[in-house]
Amino acid sequence: MNLAVFPRRGYVKDPTPIESCPAFSKALGGKVNIFIKRDDLLPGCAGGNKTRKLDFCMADALAKGADTIITCGAVQSNHCRLTLSWAVKEGLDCHLVLEERVKGSYKPEASGNNFLFKLMGVKSITVVPGGSNMMGEMEALAARLKEAGRTPYIIPGGASNPIGATGYVSCAQETLQQLFDMGLKVDHMVVPSGSAGTHAGIVVGMVGNNANIPVSGINVSRTKADQEALVRKLARETAQRVGMSGEFPDEAVTCFDGYVGPGYSLPTESMVEAVRLLAQTEGILLDPVYSGKAMAGLVDLVRSGYFAEGSNVLFLHTGGSPALYAYLDTFK
Template sequence: MNLAKFSRRGYVTTPTPIEALPSFSKALGGKVNIFIKRDDLLPGCAGGNKTRKLDFCIADALDNGADTIITCGAVQSNHCRLTLSWAVKEGLDCHLVLEERVKGSYSPEASGNNFLFHLMGVKSITVVPGGSNMMDEMQKVASGLKAEGKTPYIIPGGASNTIGATGYVACAQETLQQLFDMGLKIDHMVVPSGSAGTHAGIVVGMQGNNAGIPVSGINVSRTKADQEALVYKLVEATAERVGVATPIAKETVECFDGYVGPGYSLPTDSMVEAVKLLASTEAILLDPVYSGKAMAGMIALVRKGHFAEGSNVLFLHTGGSPALYAYQNIF
């Protein structure tokens, strides 16, 4: 793979830390050694994993002469926050289409990411019902902007296309170099699995580098079968884009769907426990929608003995802590 041939903006200038979590590991019985990759510390307003994807997506937008970015997400979307933040840095207009996946959940006065949308000067917010065709909704916004003489560029939800997923192929390479430099052998990696770009990119990067590190995704919305199909489809397309010659087996994509609870963004007791436990043992904040539920899944796998005793397990922290402030009543 030669990722240098792809346009990027250089938002990721230094590797994010890999930290040991001794107190957290001890609280879970001490049989598994847990490490965390701190992509919550990436640049961009309040950090998070989408910066890696946007590094490539916004480069493509600028290559195509865009002066305006349109993207979509849920009402507390971390992806929308970071897309807006990089658009601001680049001097681009940004319009958001928010899907009200839980009826009545959108409030213009809400805290969390919604507050940050307005603080950073979003050009417009369009709220649509849950289940809407989000690409169609973004195309409607784009049509209106084109009529005004703008040159809009649409970034899909989560920046989860082959362009965005390339950012996590690069993250896998970064991680492997760090592990080499640290002299640290990792036996398993756990990642949140939502719009699929992060999960797919890590799988492609690990496979493309013959790392031999299994990757498990913890679902935040869909069933196991649906999520694995979504991730694998993007794995195949991304592998082709970046030049992975050997086909990647379907079995390489593994998802766990037992930690979604009643639905996307809806709190669960296990998520609350995970957020509180990591905060109280390691002073690291998770978010209630993605990293919190993913950590809840990893905790459950540790307790079930899914990882061999003495294993070193690396959790990818995708960020999102600003959303916590819209969920204060839950905690």
């Protein structure tokens, strides 16, 4: 897979660190060694995994002459924050369509990412009810902007299409080179699984490079069956785009849905424990919606003996800590 043939903007210039977490590992019983791939430290306003995807999506937008970006997400969307930040960097207008997945959860004066949307000068925010046709909403907005003389470009939620997922094929290659340089054998990788672009890209990169590292996704919204189907579909499309030899094996996608709790973005006790434990042992901040619930899943898998004793487990930290500041009551 020669990813150099795909246009990108060069937002990711250096590998993000892979850090050992000995105190966190000890707090979980010391039988498994936890490492964290720090994609929360990627460039872009407050960092996070979407920068890798937007590196490719923004290049496509500019190649098509766009002067305006439209994207969507939940009311505290990290993806929307980073899309807006890179649009600002590129001198493009940015319009956001926010889905109120939990009724009453959008608060115009909220802290967290909602504050950052306004700080960075978002051109418009459209709030729609949970369950809305988000692509349809964005296309309707694009039509209005075209009538006004703009050239809009739509980036799907999470930048989770084959263009965006290519950023995580690249991340898998980056990770494998780092592990080689570190002399570190990883037995398992755990990733948050939401809009599917990150999870799909990682498994395509691992399979395409014959890494033999199993990847488990921790769901943040959907059931196991629905999420695995979503990841597999995008992984097949991404594998075809990047020129992976052979068919993508469906068995490479595994998801766990036991840590979603009452629903997307709704707090759980296990999420709160995981966020607190990592902060108090390693000084690393998770977010309450994605990385926090994914880490709750990893914690439970370690405690239940899912990983063999002595295993080295790599967790992909996708960022999102600004959302913590909209969840202050949860952590009191």
